[in-house]
Amino acid sequence: MSSPAPFSRYEFLIAWRYLRARRSEGGVSVMTWISLIGIALGVMALIATLAVRAGFRAEFVDTVLGANAHSTVYMVPQRVENDLTDEVYVVPGRFQEYDRIAADIAGLPGVTRAAPVVRGQVMATANGKSNVAEVYGISKDDLMAMPRIVDPNSSRGDVAQFEKGVAIGRGIARELSLDVGDRIRLIAPEGARTAFGTTPRVNAYEVSYIFSAGRYDIDRTRIYMPLALAQDYFNREGSADEIEVFVDDPEAVDDWTLPLLRTAGEGAQVWTWRDASGSFLAALDMEDDVMFVILSVLVLIASMNITSGLVMLVKNKGRDIGILRTMGLTEGAVLRVFFLCGAFTGIIGTVIGVLLGILLALNVENIMAGLNALTNGGAWQPEVRGIYQLPAELRAWDIFRAVALSLTLSFIVTIFPARRAARMNPVEALRYE
Known part of the structure; x- marks a missing residue:
C-alpha cells in the first residue's frame, strides 16, 4: 500500500485543529494571535509606506514635468x-x-x-x-x-x-x-x-x-x-x-x-529635468530601499513570534506526536503538520495586512487632511515638502514584494520547530503518559 502524498488533507486538518487551542492551552493561542497581528501590522505598514513613497515620487515628477521643460537648450x-x-x-x-x-x-x-x-x-x-x-x-x-x-x-x-x-x-x-x-x-x-x-x-x-x-x-x-x-x-x-x-x-x-x-x-548647452531634480529623485530611491529594509526587519520580528508559538505548541503536543508516530505517521508528515501550523498564521496575517495596507493607502489623503486639521496645518507643510498633498499610488509590484517577503519569512521561521517536532522520539514522548 502506497503512503499518502505530501500535504494530504489529513495533514491540513491536524494542523488546523492544533491552531484552535483549547482554553487549557491558552499560551499557544495567545502567541498565535500575537504572531498574526504582528505580521498583519508589518505588512500593512510596508504596503502603505511603499504606496506613499511611490505616490510622492509620481506627484513630484508630474509637477516637474507639468510646468517645466524636459530639456532646456541655451547658449554659453x-x-x-x-x-x-x-x-x-x-x-x-x-x-x-x-x-x-x-x-x-x-x-x-x-x-x-x-x-x-x-x-x-x-x-x-x-x-x-x-x-x-x-x-x-x-x-x-x-x-x-x-x-x-x-x-x-x-x-x-x-x-x-x-x-x-x-x-x-x-x-x-x-x-x-x-x-x-x-x-x-x-x-x-x-x-x-x-x-x-x-x-x-x-x-x-x-x-x-x-x-x-x-x-x-x-x-x-x-x-x-x-x-x-x-x-x-x-x-x-x-x-x-x-x-x-x-x-x-x-x-x-x-x-x-x-x-x-x-x-x-x-556653443549650445543642454540642461535636462533630471539634471535639475536628479539628485532629489536619487535620494527618494535610496530612501525607498532603506524603508523597505527597515520595515522588512519589523516583519521578520513579527514572524519570529511564530517560532515561539510553535515551540510551545510542540511541547504541549508531545503526547499527540508520540501517538501519531506509533500510528504510522512519518517524520515528514509530522514536519509538514507543524509547518502548516506556522504557514497558516503567516498566510492569514499577510492577507489581513494586505487588506489593511490597501485600505490605508487609499485613504491616506483623508487621514492627512484630518491630521492637518488637528495640528492646524503642521502635519503637512507645502513650503517644506514642495507639493500640496501627500498622495499614494498602489503598485502591483510593491504589493507582491510585501506578500513575498512576509510569506517567505513566515515559512522559513517555521522550519526549525517543525523539524524538532518531527525528530521527537515517540518512546520518550509517551514514557510518562
Whole structure:
C-alpha cells in the first residue's frame, strides 16, 4: 500500500485543529494571535509606506514635468574684449534665429514641442507688498500646452486672455493679494541704459490668469508673460534666452542630448529635468530601499513570534506526536503538520495586512487632511515638502514584494520547530503518559 502524498488533507486538518487551542492551552493561542497581528501590522505598514513613497515620487515628477521643460537648450556666455580699454565683458548667450532653431529641434524624432523662451528675474509689487519672481516670456500656444498650468480645476481666469496681460502663480497672488483683473508692477534691475548708467525698468501689467502648478516653489515665484512683451521688457528684441524642449518619453530625456546639441549649433548647452531634480529623485530611491529594509526587519520580528508559538505548541503536543508516530505517521508528515501550523498564521496575517495596507493607502489623503486639521496645518507643510498633498499610488509590484517577503519569512521561521517536532522520539514522548 502506497503512503499518502505530501500535504494530504489529513495533514491540513491536524494542523488546523492544533491552531484552535483549547482554553487549557491558552499560551499557544495567545502567541498565535500575537504572531498574526504582528505580521498583519508589518505588512500593512510596508504596503502603505511603499504606496506613499511611490505616490510622492509620481506627484513630484508630474509637477516637474507639468510646468517645466524636459530639456532646456541655451547658449554659453561669450567673452568680448574692448580694444580701446582692454576690458573684457561677459555677454549672455542668446538665440538670434530662435524660430528656425526651434523648428529644427521640433523636427527631431521623439520631440513633441520646442518653445523659445525669454527669462528674467524681477521684483513684483502690489498693494504695498513685494515678492521676488521669475518671468517666463512664452507664446500663448506654448503656454496652453502645459497641462499643469492650464488645469481648470486649479486656476482662475481665462487662459485665452493671456496675451492681454500676465499669468501669475497662486502663491504670488496670495502674497500680493491679487486677483484676476488687478495690476501687478514688475521691476527689472537691468532696464534702460542712460548717460548716468542703467536704470531699473518698471512696468505694470494686468493679471489675466492665475494658475497652480501643484508645486509650492513654482506657484510662489513664477510669472508667464507673452513672448513679444517679454522681449521688449527685458531688451531682448529679436532674440530668446533659451529653447524649452518637450519629448515623448521624459524618463529617457538624456537620449536627446546629443541630437539637441548638434541641431542647436556651436556653443549650445543642454540642461535636462533630471539634471535639475536628479539628485532629489536619487535620494527618494535610496530612501525607498532603506524603508523597505527597515520595515522588512519589523516583519521578520513579527514572524519570529511564530517560532515561539510553535515551540510551545510542540511541547504541549508531545503526547499527540508520540501517538501519531506509533500510528504510522512519518517524520515528514509530522514536519509538514507543524509547518502548516506556522504557514497558516503567516498566510492569514499577510492577507489581513494586505487588506489593511490597501485600505490605508487609499485613504491616506483623508487621514492627512484630518491630521492637518488637528495640528492646524503642521502635519503637512507645502513650503517644506514642495507639493500640496501627500498622495499614494498602489503598485502591483510593491504589493507582491510585501506578500513575498512576509510569506517567505513566515515559512522559513517555521522550519526549525517543525523539524524538532518531527525528530521527537515517540518512546520518550509517551514514557510518562
